[in-house]
Amino acid sequence: MAEAEQPQQIPEAAYPAPxxxxxxxxxxxxxxxxxxEASSNDEQPTRKLPLHLAYLRPPPPPSEATEFYTTFGQKQIIDPTKPSSLPTDQLLFSPDEPSLNHAVLLSKLTKSLLLNFLxxxxxxxxxxxxHEEKMADIRQLLINIHVVINLYRPHQARESVKEMLEGILEDGQRxxxxxxxxxxRVEEFLVGVGKAEGSNVQDSAQASAGAQVQEDSHNELMDKQRELWKMIHEMT
Known part of the structure; x- marks a missing residue:
């Protein structure tokens, strides 16, 4: 009697070839x-490309009903958060529990993983x-950790958006x-300009008081102008 045909086992590698x-x-x-593509137009039917060119066009995206895709011979889940995609027979918790604390559960699973490794x-x-029984326990714990992390991703995205908005608000406040x-600084500068103009008018009215007074007033005016230019330099 011929033995039952076994499914083909695809070898796994840490770094598979491309x-x-x-x-x-x-x-x-x-x-x-x-x-x-440049020579073709909409009126002509789609030309079948040769094999070496067909690979250059990306495949169409999977339909909404598709739950798995294959990469390197392994099935990968498209949306791990869907209830139908969860390995319910391997879960050690209920994903639908309202009081589920992802952080506490992840901490417990991590500690259990370390204990099982020891x-x-x-x-x-x-x-x-x-070693088979203990390896099965470790594999089950890793599956549960992966599921918890995927369930926590919406919360992580919300916190990331919150942090980004807080950064924008801080930049705006700065x-x-x-x-x-x-x-x-501008108000101080304008006040200084007004005082300088007033001093200039007053100095012009007292110009006949004597050469010494005129020279002192001129020096005082120059000092005030230097202060104004210094303020302008600091503002720029």
Whole structure:
């Protein structure tokens, strides 16, 4: 009696080789594809591309009903947050529980993972052949940790947006404070200009009082003008 056909096992590797069609992504093929697309129009039917050019066009996105996609021979879940995508038979908690605390649950699972790893080292030191049960426990804990992290992603996104908005508000407040500071400097500058003009008129009226008085007034006016220019330099 022939043995039941076993499903093909795809070998796993830590660093799998890239797909073989990467060799078709060359400048010459890209230029050829551009020429074909430029020569075609809407009235003509879609031309079937040769194999070495077909790889240059991305595949269509999966439909909304699709839950898995394959990469490097492994099935990957498109949306891990969907209830239908959760491995309910492996979960150690209820995702629908209203009082579920993701942070506390993740901390418990992490501590359990460390404890199981220590137990695995003990098993390997005593009887390495009995490691399967402990490896299954570790695998189940990792699945649960992955599910909890995916369930927590909406909260993480909300906190990220909150932090970004707070940064925008802080930047706006700094700009407002800088505008207020410059406003005060401008007001001080205008007050100084008014005082300088008043002193200039007064000095002109007293010009006949004597050469010494005129020279002192001129020096005082120059000092005030230097102060004004210094304020302008500091403001810029």
């Amino acid at each position: 797909p073989p069609f990467w060799r078709h992504f060359t400048l010459a093929n890209e230029e050829e594809l551009k020429q074909i 137990e695995l080292t003990s098993v390997l030191s005593l009887d390495p052949a009995e 700009e407002i404070d800088e505008c207020n500071r410059l406003k005060e």
